[in-house]
Amino acid sequence: MSxxxxxxxxxxxxxxxxxxxxxxxxIDALVLRAFGPGRFAKTAERMRERAERAAGFxxxxxxAIVGSVRLWAISIGETPxxxxxxxxxxxxxRESGVGARLVQACMDHAQAERSAGILLVGDPPYxxxxxxxxxxxxxxxxxxxxxxxxxxxxxxxxxxxxxxxxI
Numbered sequence: 068m069s070x071x072x073x074x075x076x077x078x079x080x081x082x083x084x085x086x087x088x089x090x091x092x093x094i095d096a097l098v099l100r101a102f103g104p105g106r107f108a109k110t111a112e113r114m115r116e117r118a119e120r121a122a123g124f125x126x127x128x129x130x131a132i133v134g135s136v137r138l139w140a141i142s143i144g145e146t147p148x149x150x151x152x153x154x155x156x157x158x159x160x161r162e163s164g165v166g167a168r169l170v171q172a173c174m175d176h177a178q179a180e181r182s183a184g185i186l187l188v189g190d191p192p193y194x195x196x197x198x199x200x201x202x203x204x205x206x207x208x209x210x211x212x213x214x215x216x217x218x219x220x221x222x223x224x225x226x227x228x229x230x231x232x233x234i
Contacts, residue, residue, distance in 0.1 A: 081133060081165055083172050086123030093132045094125065094155075101155035110209030111152055111188045115139050117232035121149055121180075124172040126156070126165045133157045134165040138173055143186065143205055144228025149177050151187040170197055174219065183223035186230065188215050205230060 086094065118139035126134030136154040140147070151173050156165045174197065177185050186202060187194065194217050202218035204227030218225045 081126045081128040081163065083124055083126055083168050086125050086135065090125055090132060094135045097132060097135055097157065098153050098155045102153060110207050110211045113209055114141065114150060114207065114230065114232055115152065117234065118150060119234050122176045124169055126169060128160070133160040134169050136169040136173055138176060138185070140233035141186065142231050142233055143226040146183050146223060146226035147233065148183045148226070149185045151185050152189070177221050182221050183226065184221045185219040187217050189217060191215065191217065
C-alpha cells in the first residue's frame with residue numbers, strides 16, 4: 068500500500084508549505100507523472116518557460132510531496148497578474164482536498180500581493196468553485212481552448228489583451 072493511500076476527503080494529514088529549492092526534483096517528477104511528456108507541447112507550458120516564478124507551494128504528507136502548484140508573473144495587456152499552473156497531485160491523494168488547499172494557497176498569496184487576479188488554463192467545473200470565470204478577451208500566443216482559459220479577479224475585473232511573461 069502506498070504511503071499516500073490513506074487519504075480521505077476530510078483528511079488533514081498533509082500540510083501546505085512554500086516550495087524550497089530542495090523540493091524541485093520531487094516536484095518535477097510529480098508533474099511528469101501527473102501530465103506526462105505531452106505537457107511540454109502546451110501553450111501554457113511555453114508561457115511558464117518564459118515567466119518568472121512568483122511563488123510555489125507544496126503539499127506534504129509524512130515528509131513526502133503529494134501535491135504542487137506554482138504561480139508565474141504575467142501581464143494581460145497592461146495589467147500585471149499571476150498565472151497558475153501546473154497543479155499536480157499524486158493519484159492516491161486526489162480525493163483528499165490537497166488540490167483545493169493548493170489553489171487556496173495561491174489565492175491567499177495573490178490577495179496578499181494585491182495581484183489583479185489569477186489566470187489559468189484548466190477544467191471549468193473544478194476551478195469555477197473557487198470563483199474562476201471564463202477569461203473573455205484574453206489571448207495566449209498559441210492554441211488554447213477558450214472555455215478553459217479562466218480568470219479569478221482579486222483587485223481587477225478581467226483585463227483584456229495578449230498575455231505576456233514578466234521576467
